[in-house]
Amino acid sequence: MSAVIEIEGLRKTFRSLRSGRRVAVDGFDLLVEAGQVHGFLGPNGSGKTTTLRALLGLVRADSGRMTVLGEPSPELLPRVAGQVGAIVESPQFFGNFTGYRTLRLLARAGGVPVSRVDEVLELVGLHDRGDERVKGYSLGMKQRLAVASALLKDPRLLILDEPANGLDPAGIREMRDLMRSLAANGVTVLVSSHILGEIQLICDHVTIISRGRRVATGRVDEVLAGHDRHEFLVRVAEPERAVDLLHAAELTAVVDGGALVVSGVSDPTVVSRVLGEQGLWVGELTPLRPDLESVFLELTGAYEHSSVPRQVGDSSLPQGEAVIDLDRGVDA
C-alpha cells in the first residue's frame, strides 16, 4: 500500500513570553496508508491538533519530515491541496451567510464546480437547511457544515479533527456511516476523536499520541490484542473457595463483586476443569477483552485514581520510551 500521510520525527515547540517554552509535539511519527480509516487518539493537549496543523501547513514545524499524498508538506502542499479535505478543530463560519452560500464561496475560492455544493449538503444531511443562516445553526449542524466543506473537493484524503463534536447520537451514527461509505469508495480518512467507541467502530487503524509522542500504532484489533491480559470473568456458587482452588492450580484469580476475575489464562477450559473436578460448576465464563478506551487510558495514563484533578497535558509517556507499533514491532 502507498503512504498517503507520512510524518517522521515531527517536533514543534511553542514559545511565549508568559508561559515560556512548551513542547507540543516531540519526535512524532505517523503513517497512514491508502484506503485506511485511521484513528488518531490522544488526551487533551497531547499534540493531536498541532500535528494536524503542522501537516496542513498552518503551524511551522521545528523539525521533522512530512508528506501528504507523496508531496513534501508544507512546501509542495499546494500541489495536492485540491485532493485533501480537512477540518481542524471546530471551524468558524461567517454567521451571516447561509450554509449554501458558505460552501459556494469555498467552492469558488477552490475552483470546485458550484453544483458540488448541493451534493455535499445532501451527504451531511443539511440539504433542507442549506438556505438558513449559519448563525442559527446548532453546534452539530455547524459540524456537519464543516464536514461538508471538507468533502466539497471530492477528496482522496480526508482529515477530520473531532468530527463528532456536538453531534447527537443519530448524527454520530450518520457520520460513522458517511466515513465508512467514503472509505468504501477509496477515500483515505484520518480522524481524530475523543469518542473512543466510535474510533473502534469506524477505524481499521489507530495511532495514539501522548505528550507529543506516539505511544501505539497499528491495526485496531492488533493494538487491542497487544493489551489482552487473557482475563476471564467467572461466576460460580462459592467464589472464595473457587479462588483457593485456582490458586492451588497456579492461576491468578481475585473476587470482584460476586464473580471472579481470572487472569493469565491462555486456555479457558483449564478454569472449568479445575473447578469442575472439585464439584464447582461454572455458571459463566466470559473473556474480558480490552476495548480501545481501556487501552487508551492505560497507554496515556489519562485516568488515575487520585484526589488531585488531572491537568491538561498530564498524560504519560510509554515506559522506557518504547512505542508499541504492531505493524513494525516495538521501537526502543
Added chain:
Amino acid sequence: MNLVRAELERLSARRFVQLMVVLLVLAFAVTAATTLAGSHKPSVSELNSARQQATEARQSMEATFRECLARQGGALPTEDGGMYLPADCSEIDPVLQDRLPIAADFLPGVFTFAEQAQPLLYFLIAFLVLFGFLVGASYIGADLTSGGVVNLLLWRPRRVTVLAAKLGTLLGTVLVLALLASVAYLATFWVIGQAAGLPGRLDGDFWRSLGAVHGRGLVLVLLASALGFAIATLGRHTSAALGAFAAYAVVWELGARLVLEIVDARKSDLFMLSSHIGAWLNGGARFYDERLCAGGPGLNCDSFYTITWGSSLLVLLVLAGGLTAAAFAVFRRRDLI
C-alpha cells in the same frame, strides 16, 4: 481570480462594511439636505449688492496696501491713524493673498459650489480615510480571529497569495467605493449649486485644483486602508489597529508634541504624521516656528518652514508600505492556531 471573487463576496457581505456604507450615505444625505435647506437662489439685487461689496472690499485692500507702502517709503507719518498696518507690507499685498473677496462672500444663505466644493471634499476624504482604515482592519482582523483565514488556507495553502488577494480586494473595493461616493457627492452639490445656490466660477483652474485634491485624497484613503489591514494582520485582531491608532494619537500627536515644545525642539511638525497628511492633501504645508529665528523674525530670517507634498508622500508610503511588507513577512511564517 476565483479567490478575488470569493473575497469580494465576503467583504461586501460583512455587516461592518454595510454599516459604514449606510453611515456614509446618511452623512451624505444630512449634509446635502441641510445645505439645500439653508440655501436659496440669489435675486438679481442680492447679486448686484454682493458684487458691489466685493469690489469695495478689494479696493479697500488695495488702498490699505498702498498706504502701508507709502508709510514704509516715508511719504506718510508712522502713526497708524487707527488702522493696523504691518511692518512688512507684503503681508497685506492683495496680489500675494490666497484669495480675494468675491461676490459669494457677501451672499449669506447662498450655497456657492465653487467655494464649498473643496471643504466638502475634505470632509468626504476624512470619512473615507476612516472607512478604509476601519474596514481594512476589521476585514482581516475578524477573519484571523474567527478562523476564516485558516479555513481558506486549507483550500489554498499559499499564504502570500491569500493575504495578497485579501489586500487587493480591499484596496480595489475601497477605491471603487471612494470614486463612486465622491462623484455622487460632488454631483449632488453641483446640482444644489445650480438649482438652489450659485455654481460659482467653475473654470479649468477650479476643476484642476479639485481633481488634484480628489486624487491625493484617494491615495490617502488607499494608504489608510493598507495601514489598517497591515496593523490588524500584525496584531492578529481588529483591535490592534484601533489601539495603535488611539495610542499614536494620544502618545505621539499629543504627548510627544508637548514634550517637543518643552524641550524647544525645532520643526517639531516634521515628526507628526498629521502634518504630513495635511501637506500631502493640500499639495504642501507651511508651519511657523519662532525658534528658527533666534533674534526674532526679520528680513534675513523666515520663521516659516515648508513640508512639500513629495516628502509627505514619501513618509506616508514608507509607513504604509513598510507595515504592509512587515505584515506579509510575519503572516508568511506565523503559526495559525
